[in-house]
Amino acid sequence: MKLLEERIKKDGVVKAGNVLKVDSFLNHQIDIKLMNEIGKEFKRIFSDVEVTKILTVEASGIAIAAIVAQYFDVPVVFAKKSQSINLDGSIYSTKIESFTHKRVYDVIVSKKYLSPEDKVLVVDDFLANGCAADGLIDIINESGATLQGVGIIIEKGFQDGGKRLRERGVRVESLAIVDAMDDKTGEITFRHQS
Amino acid sequence: MKLLEERIKKDGVVKAGNVLKVDSFLNHQIDIKLMNEIGKEFKRIFSDVEVTKILTVEASGIAIAAIVAQYFDVPVVFAKKSQSINLDGSIYSTKIESFTHKRVYDVIVSKKYLSPEDKVLVVDDFLANGCAADGLIDIINESGATLQGVGIIIEKGFQDGGKRLRERGVRVESLAIVDAMDDKTGEITFRHQS
Numbered sequence: 452m453k454l455l456e457e458r459i460k461k462d463g464v465v466k467a468g469n470v471l472k473v474d475s476f477l478n479h480q481i482d483i484k485l486m487n488e489i490g491k492e493f494k495r496i497f498s499d500v501e502v503t504k505i506l507t508v509e510a511s512g513i514a515i516a517a518i519v520a521q522y523f524d525v526p527v528v529f530a531k532k533s534q535s536i537n538l539d540g541s542i543y544s545t546k547i548e549s550f551t552h553k554r555v556y557d558v559i560v561s562k563k564y565l566s567p568e569d570k571v572l573v574v575d576d577f578l579a580n581g582c583a584a585d586g587l588i589d590i591i592n593e594s595g596a597t598l599q600g601v602g603i604i605i606e607k608g609f610q611d612g613g614k615r616l617r618e619r620g621v622r623v624e625s626l627a628i629v630d631a632m633d634d635k636t637g638e639i640t641f642r643h644q645s
Numbered sequence: 646m647k648l649l650e651e652r653i654k655k656d657g658v659v660k661a662g663n664v665l666k667v668d669s670f671l672n673h674q675i676d677i678k679l680m681n682e683i684g685k686e687f688k689r690i691f692s693d694v695e696v697t698k699i700l701t702v703e704a705s706g707i708a709i710a711a712i713v714a715q716y717f718d719v720p721v722v723f724a725k726k727s728q729s730i731n732l733d734g735s736i737y738s739t740k741i742e743s744f745t746h747k748r749v750y751d752v753i754v755s756k757k758y759l760s761p762e763d764k765v766l767v768v769d770d771f772l773a774n775g776c777a778a779d780g781l782i783d784i785i786n787e788s789g790a791t792l793q794g795v796g797i798i799i800e801k802g803f804q805d806g807g808k809r810l811r812e813r814g815v816r817v818e819s820l821a822i823v824d825a826m827d828d829k830t831g832e833i834t835f836r837h838q839s
Contacts, residue, residue, distance in 0.1 A: 475757065476720075479722065479723065479725065479758060480758040481711065481721040483715055483718075483720060486711065509704035510703035513711070514708065521677055524678075525677075526674050526675060526676055527675040527677060529675070529704070529708075531704070561673055561674075563674075
């Protein structure tokens with residue numbers, strides 16, 4: 452997505468340790484106009500599949516999910532990071548390791564909000580090692596719902612999450628794939644996508 | 646807001662300990678159509694003030710802020726709950742006590758995203774004891790920005806947050822104010838608002 456790549460080049464900041472900071476428009480301050488363009492693009496890309504729910508994980512996926520959901524005209528469900536898991540049988544749960552925070556979260560979704568009839572589009576801001584997507588897919592599988600695809604704003608193509616998910620047969624669509632970045636020069640190289 | 650009150654009566658669940666569960670449409674699964682009506686209503690109510698940023702706090706405020714921001718045509722900034730505060734002078738920080746989780750969070754906003762020129766509308770899902778709003782107002786004051794008002798979806802009128810904020814001169818507009826609720830009968834009494 453040209454508009455997104457240009458924005459990442461303009462406002463993204465490459466930091467040591469493969470960190471790409473986009474908190475001026477994506478995950479701390481959020482440019483809602485850009486989110487609307489992203490929502491339209493996901494709708495265009497996934498127009499061939501039925502979607503009944505948008506699923507994401509708190510916190511930075513939520514704004515994206517809310518805006519994207521308008522174009523699919525469906526509710527959002529966001530998985531919650533939980534300190535105290537209440538294993539009373541009313542929730543789906545999994546563990547997600549955060550690349551940014553270097554810790555493992557318990558993540559939960561109430562069984563009331565995902566059912567075998569649901570056709571789910573997962574959306575998130577970043578795909579790096581794929582742990583968040585893996586966790587959300589675990590929850591979808593546990594619920595019996597159908598995974599229709601994973602929509603990612605920025606994929607780090609030099610980490611293996613996207614490759615691993617695609618090899619498992621998951622449809623992953625990333626609006627921008629960063630194949631390389633250099634924290635010395637600030638240069639960001641995007642994968643060419645047709 | 647009639648539509649919202651009807652939805653709370655229909656789908657809200659009153660639990661012991663003054664808990665009102667609205668996670669089927671507001672803060673776990675999110676009804677985006679309802680959020681759009683809420684966004685329009687906040688725009689109508691706050692049409693007399695200039696707004697340059699919508700400020701909220703993760704996680705459940707984010708979806709609301711994203712949808713509301715579309716009607717004001719401004720960016721969202723969400724305050725982040727932080728485990729490890731980096732006190733390097735680049736952030737505003739405060740502490741917020743969560744009524745639901747019975748713990749205190751450090752909450753931060755990057756100084757890049759709030760400045761003395763900003764005119765800020767705070768939005769959140771709930772107002773109970775007012776700790777989240779107090780924390781966000783602390784951050785706005787620290788930044789030198791102007792607080793234009795606080796937009797709340799559900800205020801618990803039997804807790805003192807709304808009263809305390811209004812006595813301090815803060816403009817608080819709540820789309821539904823619950824004056825009483827009964828976990829035995831499930832009955833919810835709304836304050837009449839003109």
